[in-house]
Amino acid sequence: MSTDLPHTSGAPTLEDVARVAGVSRATVSRVINGIRNVAPDIQEAVHRAIATTGYVPNRAARSLVTRRTGAVALVVSGAGDAQGGEPFESRVFADPFFGRVASGVVGYLRPRGIHPVLMLADSAQTRDDVVSFLRQGSADGALVVSTHGEDPLPKLLVDAGLPAVLWARPARPIPISYVDLAHRAGAALAADHLVARGCRRVATISGPFDVPAAQDRLSGFQEAMAGHGHPYVPAVEGDFMPASGEAGMHRLIKEHPDIDGVFVANDLMAQGALLALRDLGRRVPEDVAVIGFDDSAAVTCRPPLTTVRQPMEDMAAEMARLLLAQVADPDFQVTSVIVQPTLVVRESA
Amino acid sequence: MSTDLPHTSGAPTLEDVARVAGVSRATVSRVINGIRNVAPDIQEAVHRAIATTGYVPNRAARSLVTRRTGAVALVVSGAGDAQGGEPFESRVFADPFFGRVASGVVGYLRPRGIHPVLMLADSAQTRDDVVSFLRQGSADGALVVSTHGEDPLPKLLVDAGLPAVLWARPARPIPISYVDLAHRAGAALAADHLVARGCRRVATISGPFDVPAAQDRLSGFQEAMAGHGHPYVPAVEGDFMPASGEAGMHRLIKEHPDIDGVFVANDLMAQGALLALRDLGRRVPEDVAVIGFDDSAAVTCRPPLTTVRQPMEDMAAEMARLLLAQVADPDFQVTSVIVQPTLVVRESA
């Protein structure tokens, strides 16, 4: 019946549904939100009315009164000018790291009806944008992945009293929740395995020194090796990209031709290192054993990479969980979750 | 002065700013939105008041009346149950393809203050979620990347009258804007290059036949080769993943040992093919020339891959541009943009 349809143009509103169902706006709202009891027959009538009108609640109107949006910002923060050329967004999204984090976040948020809003913060301006975005009430909180330790964004968020959870421990301690990996323990796993394999001349290719995780992996590895009676471990610094792993490996072999085991601080660099080793005619793992970190690109390597697995998806999901808890309860305590890595043995070591 | 501060708890509102500036709410709104002239001294006063109160407009309230959100949905659509095991989100985000599209979208949207909301649609339920999301007014439109041709989402969007732009031409024609690559022309570029190089026994590894782009690349290549006097081109089907490229290459060489040139329908598979060739002891490009497609993983290959470049970032930006135009003007005509690929010659061919 055409009289049942809303006569105002545009989308049907609560009012329209109420009229069709012959109840008040408040009752429809109650049925939709499942708050308080509503008589079964009235519920039924309301549901029918919703179906016939094709009603969908207006998110803006709802947000206006609930002060909740059902969205969280997923922000990748870092320095935009780090390496000229490519814009920040290209570098970020090309990294499988981001993909796995996004995957974990989405996996957790999706069943809960929350949507992540992608944001990049690579300058003072864009960092302020993130803060504004949250203050505007465009999102309920932020999941922040920083690409380097000294990122000022976390502090801005804390100072503004905005719910936020970080990926990885911030360089200087601030009261903010985060999820991180036990990097040192992971590096030790690699050291143990290399030693158990019988490697006697072991080296490492580390990540950039200004990244806390890279430092931890390096020092954790060195310490563990020291514990095994190898106080000196040659190390070269990479930038977590494949090319630097390749270059690093060449340098290592040149300076220490008798190396028989290498711990590389991430899989991408390990991939490069494997390439270098092949070019140099060294067999893996017979001549040189290689262990990566992350388990992100390990299976596409030749030979498949033995690596320290970082359960990024789970960690990202945990971030999301912490954030939602914080949004739901403003007094929720600052929490840090440290996840244990595992060693995945494949063929390279 | 404490009397200047808003006495209501919570964030300052327009009303607070107005009181501090000694003007009306409407005037503050005008200053903020730059609509209509406002006397310079009053503008000044308002700006000062905004600064002292720390005012940030509430997005929900604004959306409620403007019916605009400043957000668009970036949805990746496909079949969730395609290959058991890994959840859809993992596969999607692990693909460099997604990263580059996201990068292009963000690059265009960011300077315009629009934010993309990440959504996955891999089932009837989640497709409806996307439609609801837009109908709720949570986003102004959708950028849709489908992983296969028969995706029902585009039609749902069109039927609901929602602004949307597709990545790639839909399998069956529906009135919706899209951005696509001239796949056949790209494949022809590869064919021309292979022939010009002197390859005489050429084969191809294609993408999955149910993906229109894969079909186009295959038939475009076959046609171009026919034009060069090679009516028969051996072809094996892959799934756009590295492993299938490797397997495909093995099969090709086994069935046609004298092959001296291969066109692989994407770089990921080409990467696998290169691995296979190396294992089989064939030199690239001396024994077998290899050309990829996309220019996504080309530089990390050994040897660096000659490939047909698909300017994904530009294409994604174009999608965003079309979407915003459509959002701004509902009568905006359905438009399809076809982008021309280019051949990037490196070492593999």
Added chain:
DNA sequence: CTGACACCGGAGAGCGCTCTCCACCTCGTG
């Protein structure tokens, strides 16, 4: 000097929703 007109600020009506009251209507109990 007056009327016309452009210009600019204020008042106020919503946008669509939630949620607090409040009224009513059962029951159960003394």
Added chain:
DNA sequence: CACGAGGTGGAGAGCGCTCTCCGGTGTCAG
């Protein structure tokens, strides 16, 4: 039989903003 407790629906007040009117003022031509 009366009365309070508990459950259930409606009325209405906003949430913070935009935008349409409206009215006051300044300017200039007639």
